[in-house]
Amino acid sequence: MDNGIFHVIRVTPETGNIFSYQPFLLSLAISVLILGSASIIIFCLIFKPLKNIVRLSEHMNRQNSHTLSLYPGKISRDETGDLILSFNRMSERINELSESLLNNEIQLKNAQIEALQNQLNPHFFYGTLESIRMIAEANHQELISDIAYSFGNLMRYSLSREYLVPVSREIEMTRQYVSIQEKRLVNRFEISWDICELDDKWRCPKFALFNMVENVFFHNVSKCRSFIQAAVILKKDGDDLIITVKNTGPGIPPERLAHLRYLLEHPRERDTMTSENNGRGIFNINDRLRLFYGGDYRLDIDSEENVLTVCSVRICKHYNGF
Known part of the structure; x- marks a missing residue:
C-alpha cells in the first residue's frame, strides 16, 4: 500500500506450449556431432x-619358399x-x-664328390715309391731316392683325414715340396724362411701354406726364365697368426687380379673361370678359412705386375670347431 492505493499485478501464461524443445535439440545435435566425430577418429x-x-599377415602367409x-x-x-x-x-x-x-651344403657336396674321386689305394702308391727309392739307393741314385722319399711323405700328408694340422707340420711338408723343386729346378729360385716360435697349439687348415708356395712355382718359376726370389713369413698378431708368401716374377695383371678378388667374395660366380689357371687353390684356402674361423678370416692377395706378388692368410689360435 502506498497512500491507500492498491497495485494488483496479474500474471497470465503465454499462449502455446510452455516447454521449449530448441535447447534440447541443439544440445542433442551437438552431442551427436561430437560422438560421431569421435567415433570416426577412433x-x-x-x-x-x-x-x-x-x-x-597376408604377405607372411604368401611366403612359401626358402627366400623371404x-x-x-x-x-x-x-x-x-x-x-x-x-x-x-x-x-x-x-x-x-x-x-x-x-x-655350405654345396661346398660339402663338392668336397664329398672330390673325396670319392680321390679314393685311391694309398698303399699301392706308398709301396711303389718305396720300391723306387730302394732301387735308386741300390744304384747310388741319391737324387731319385730323395725325391721319392719326399714325394711319399707328401702323399701320406695329402691323404690323411685331418682338417686342421699343426702349423709346424704344414711347414715341414712345404719344405719337403720345396726340396723337390730345388732338385728339379736348379738355380732357378731362392726362398727364405722367417718363422716365429710356435707350439703345437697353433693349427691351420691342411695345405694352407703349401698351396700358396705351390702357386709361386706354378705361376712364376715355371712360367718365366727370370730368377725368382720368394719369402715365407710367419708372425703372430695377438691370438692370430699371419702367414705371408711373397715372390718376384711376372705377377698378376690388374684385370685378372680384380677378377680373382671378386670371385673370392662370390663363390657362385667361379664357374665362369674355365682356363687351367682357374684359381682353385686360393679359392679352396679362402673357403676353408671362412668355414673354420668365420667371415673375418680370409685369403688376401695383392700383386704388381712384373714386380711382386703377396699372398697372406690369417688363422686363429683359439679354435674349437671340428
Whole structure:
C-alpha cells in the first residue's frame, strides 16, 4: 500500500506450449556431432593399424619358399610400422643365413664328390715309391731316392683325414715340396724362411701354406726364365697368426687380379673361370678359412705386375670347431 492505493499485478501464461524443445535439440545435435566425430577418429586410429596388420599377415602367409620377400607396402610411423620393420630385418637375416647354409651344403657336396674321386689305394702308391727309392739307393741314385722319399711323405700328408694340422707340420711338408723343386729346378729360385716360435697349439687348415708356395712355382718359376726370389713369413698378431708368401716374377695383371678378388667374395660366380689357371687353390684356402674361423678370416692377395706378388692368410689360435 502506498497512500491507500492498491497495485494488483496479474500474471497470465503465454499462449502455446510452455516447454521449449530448441535447447534440447541443439544440445542433442551437438552431442551427436561430437560422438560421431569421435567415433570416426577412433575408427580411423584403430582400423588403419589393423588394416596394416592384416596386410602383413597376408604377405607372411604368401611366403612359401626358402627366400623371404620383404613387405612391399607403406610403412607407417606407429607400432605396426615397427612390427613391419622388424619383419623385414628378420627376413633379411633369414635370407642371409639361408644363403650361407646353401653355400655350405654345396661346398660339402663338392668336397664329398672330390673325396670319392680321390679314393685311391694309398698303399699301392706308398709301396711303389718305396720300391723306387730302394732301387735308386741300390744304384747310388741319391737324387731319385730323395725325391721319392719326399714325394711319399707328401702323399701320406695329402691323404690323411685331418682338417686342421699343426702349423709346424704344414711347414715341414712345404719344405719337403720345396726340396723337390730345388732338385728339379736348379738355380732357378731362392726362398727364405722367417718363422716365429710356435707350439703345437697353433693349427691351420691342411695345405694352407703349401698351396700358396705351390702357386709361386706354378705361376712364376715355371712360367718365366727370370730368377725368382720368394719369402715365407710367419708372425703372430695377438691370438692370430699371419702367414705371408711373397715372390718376384711376372705377377698378376690388374684385370685378372680384380677378377680373382671378386670371385673370392662370390663363390657362385667361379664357374665362369674355365682356363687351367682357374684359381682353385686360393679359392679352396679362402673357403676353408671362412668355414673354420668365420667371415673375418680370409685369403688376401695383392700383386704388381712384373714386380711382386703377396699372398697372406690369417688363422686363429683359439679354435674349437671340428
